[in-house]
Amino acid sequence: MTPVRVGLFGLLGSGNLGNDGSLEAVLGYLRAEHPEAVVDALCGGPETVTARYAIPAARLHWYRGEYRTASRAGAVAGKGLGKVVDAFRTAAWVRAHDVVIVPGMGVLEATLPLRPWSFPYSLFLLCASGRLFGTRVALVGVGAAPIGNRATRTLVRWSARLAAYRSYRDAQSRDAMRAMGVDTARDEVHPDLAFALPTPRRSTPSGPPGTVCVGVMAFHGGDDDRARADEIHRRYLDGVTRFVRALAEDGRPVRLLTGDACDTPVVAAILDAVDSPLVTAAETASLADLMEEMAVADTVVATRYHNLVCALKTGTPTLALSYAAKSDALMDRMGLAAYCHPAREVDADRLFEQFRELERRSAQLRQTLAERNHTAERQLGVHFTQLTTTLFPAADHARAHARQETP
Missing domain, CATH: 3.40.50.2000 (Glycogen Phosphorylase B;)
Structure with missing residues (x-):
């Protein structure tokens, strides 16, 4: 043939x-x-x-x-x-x-x-x-x-x-x-x-305990938001920066992750604004690299759709900074519908409360994710x-x- x-x-x-x-x-x-x-x-x-x-x-x-x-x-x-x-x-x-x-x-x-x-x-x-x-x-x-x-x-x-x-x-x-x-x-x-x-096996974390992966994005809204794109981006960046600063002040190690080459300036802006040795950036060239980072983290907070997919696939409790209905649908499919936060209106205080609740239910959510995966x-x-x-x-x-x- x-x-x-x-x-x-x-x-x-x-x-x-x-x-x-x-x-x-x-x-x-x-x-x-x-x-x-x-x-x-x-x-x-x-x-x-x-x-x-x-x-x-x-x-x-x-x-x-x-x-x-x-x-x-x-x-x-x-x-x-x-x-x-x-x-x-x-x-x-x-x-x-x-x-x-x-x-x-x-x-x-x-x-x-x-x-x-x-x-x-x-x-x-x-x-x-x-x-x-x-x-x-x-x-x-x-x-x-x-x-x-x-x-x-x-x-x-x-x-x-x-x-x-x-x-x-x-x-x-x-x-x-x-x-x-x-x-x-x-x-x-x-x-x-x-x-x-393939899903990486969960191994003993090589970094400090309690690590939180935060996936960021060069987010400017959708196709209908062009007139407000700069404002949306500023609000998103400010909210995520405040959240990362709160994690660092709480003594939590933070790994900043991206999902596209255009996200790099967002990482640089957060590192510049949050001057803490607890906040570092990971170099990732594939979804496999992202999953390796997320598999050894305690928790993931992420924006990009495929950052969420990677986190959920590794069975790590995940909170979505949702910018579209597809993110909400994914979280619902995986049993974490309650842990979505709007990317257009990031409220750092409310986000931190959701993060705490997510961590309190970590063991239960890991079991749910294993079944859904x-x-x-x-x-x-x-x-x-x-x-x-x-x-x-x-x-x-x-x-x-x-x-x-x-x-």
């Missing part, structure tokens, strides 16, 4: 650890279940993806300055020309594959600032090309949310409609797509793909089996025939 050609698509290798974790989970599935597949990627950071995951990769955008603000005429023209060139590049890349997978990520939402001609346009090109050339495009375990901007909403809706397969990381994502006019009757819901990644792993196993049946029918048929032939 001719090996199936599988493409992976998205803002991968661009510095967002959550996106790369979803890629790693799907690669693990492909290598375990479809080792014969020929895999490559069209992504944001091709050099990183090739170096880290040993697969060929090409740039998502022809114009290298796609994500820089275009203020000069040349840059504006370059971006405009890039949109035309990308239409042909994407079509040619899709045509060379049997299956294209968009692994996880919030590709059907705008909970962070997003322009319609940016990734939504790229996703539309992908799904339209798949429909044109008969390549199965699968949106696997993606996030979705209501979108206010009309152009973005239209591109997202048509991308979803044109995809051959869709599954979501929570029920509210499926509900959001249904509300946008997408027929979701056959769409599946399962835990986030990162729950399929077991369920999540089982559900993802079922989902990957369904994915094989849908996207790789020839391989699934061959395996079934081989089982029948085995005495």
